[in-house]
Amino acid sequence: MxxxxxxxxxxxxxxxxxxxxxxxxxxxxxxxxxxxxxxxxxxxxxxxxxxxxxxxxxxFTFLETSYLTQAMTYSGFTFSWPQEWRGRVVDKHSTGGVGDKVSLILAPALAACGLKVPMVSGRSLDFTGGTLDKLESIPGFSVSFSPDKMRKIVEDAGCCIVGQTEDLVPADKLLYRIRDTTATVEHEDLISASVISKKAAESLDALVLDIKAGSGAFMKDIESARHLALNMVKIGNTFGMKVTGVITRMDTPLGNAVGNALEVAEAIDALQNKGPPDLHEIVLTLGGVLIQSTGYAESLDEGKKQIEESIASGSALKIFHRMIIGQGTSPTVAQELCYGDKWKCLPRAQSIRNITAESSGYLENIDAMAVAKVCHALGCGRTQPGMSVKFEPGVVLRKKPGDLVAQGDILMELHNQEISNGVLVNLIKSLQDACLIVQNPPEPKPLIIETLV
Missing domain, CATH: 1.20.970 (Transferase, Pyrimidine Nucleoside Phosphorylase; Chain A, domain 3)
Structure with missing residues (x-):
């Protein structure tokens, strides 16, 4: 210089x-x-x-954050979509949680409702699972495509789930590399600029932000989550996107499965209308928000009904089937995965150990962070960028908060392989300690805490 x-x-x-x-x-x-x-x-x-x-x-002031986000957005390639897609291009971002496989269900469900979903997702970060890592447990599935190929997949299937390309918001990649080594990751303005710049480069019409709050989230309390959500909503709106923030509870893992292949299997169950109720609720809410935001529904309830129908009718599963073929999975594997025995295709752990209740009563909570740390120790996540992850291991919940349990009942399964007995004993103890059993029925807590427009 x-x-x-x-x-x-x-x-x-x-x-x-x-x-x-x-x-x-x-x-x-x-x-x-x-x-x-x-x-x-x-x-x-x-x-x-x-x-x-x-x-x-x-x-940063709001203006500074806006200037930074704008500069980062246009530091590289930005998408341009066909005119006939105008008003229908949408995406979702989650701040990361435990067992969060929402994107795998939401993208095809939205596409089945007539929206276009060019979803750019990430890999595991710290204790959270990565959407791309989960999908790569599907044989042949690829997350790396040129913008032209990505557009072709969206044209054919209505959606895709891919990784950030080298020329998409390169400033974000370079800044994050330094943030990660200088203890400057956890800053609201920097998080907002990072997230919104990538979504703005997708040239979206509408965006929904799933801001997690709780022990298993980056934002531990509702007020912090609300502040971050409002910041991202305001900055996203400067790009002309219709941005909505939804604050959701993350004290207990979402759904029943935590672990890469296990979560893919549960997402397929959900697309077959056999998923757990909490996962279904979040998919309906986030999807309903986006359908309403684009004007394809007059109310949130109407939007949620459209998402529910796309799943109940099987049309969302058909879109998922078409999407994974478009992203490299063979038609034979895709057929077995979606309509046959998915465990003939997905990698499975060699051993399953049951975690049982040490007393009788009501299950009040399962500490999401404790479950995440166990899965991380099993190899589901990475401690350094570029590390490989294991697809097979993880944890499956057999009881959820509010359930009545008897001593000896199975609370969870630990799916593992290639770990020593000493490590296994410690992990089992961690999972048992993560379960809080009380004598009186716990007060139910709402999963959807607040919606911010």
Whole structure:
């Protein structure tokens, strides 16, 4: 960089350090230098780290967050969809939870209702499972496609679920790499810019945000979740997207299955109208929000009914079948997976151990974070970017909060392989400790906490 350019970057860092508001031009220049292909002109990692830490400590104003999101969005490729899709292109983002396989059901259900869903998803992060990791447990399924191929899949199936391409919001990838190594990940403004920039680059008409709150979420309390949701809704609206935030409870795992292949199996059950009630409720709510947002339903209840019908009629399952073939799965495997014995296709764990109740009473809670940590120890997630994950292991809940249990009843199954007995004993103990059994029926807690427009 020239002396003047170095000085401008240093001035930007100093301004944020001193709690001064950055201008749109300053932020644009910083992002431009961040993604510069000429190494000599690129901003240094040390400067990125200094900027992120200053922002983490002092925060951004709404204008600064908007400028940052805009600059990140247009730092690379942005999608352009056919005119006839106008008003129908939608997506969903979740802040991550335990057992959250909603995308696998929601994308085909929305497509069956006539919407277009070019879903760009992620991999496992910290304790949360990754949608792409789950789908890759399906033999032949690919998540890497060019924009043209992605558009073709959406044309044919109505939806796709893919990974972020190299040229889609490259600034986000570069910033996240430094955030991950400088303890600046957990910041509301940086999270908002990261999420909304990727969704804005998809050129969406409507977006629903599933903001998790609870022990098994990044946002531990409802107020923090609400604040993040409102921030992302406001920033998303600056792009012309109709953005809705839905705050959902994440104290207990969602559904019954936690683990890559196990969650795919449960998602297929749900598409066959045999899924657990809590998972079904969230799919209906998020789907209903998007159908109402695009004007294809006059009310949330009407939108939810459309999603429910797409599942009950089997049309959502047909879309899922078509989508996985479009993304590389052979027609034979897809047929067996959707309409035959799915466990002939999906990888299974070698051993299943039952976790039993140590006393009688009512199951008040199953600590989602404890279950997530056990699954992480089994290899379901990754501790470093680029690590491989295991598809087979995980945990299956056989009881849910509110159930009456007797001593010795099976509460959960631990699906495992290739771990020592000593480790296994510790994991079983962790799962038993995760279950809180009380003598009186617990007060039910709503799964859908709040909807923010």
């Amino acid at each position: 020239s002396v003047a350019e170095v000085h401008s970057i240093v001035e930007l860092i100093r301004a944020k350090r001193d709690k001064r508001e950055l201008s749109e031009n300053q932020i644009k220049a910083f992002i431009s230098k961040l993604v510069c292909t000429n190494e000599e002109d690129r901003v240094h990692d040390s400067q990125i780290g200094a900027f992120l830490m200053a922002a983490f400590l002092n925060g």
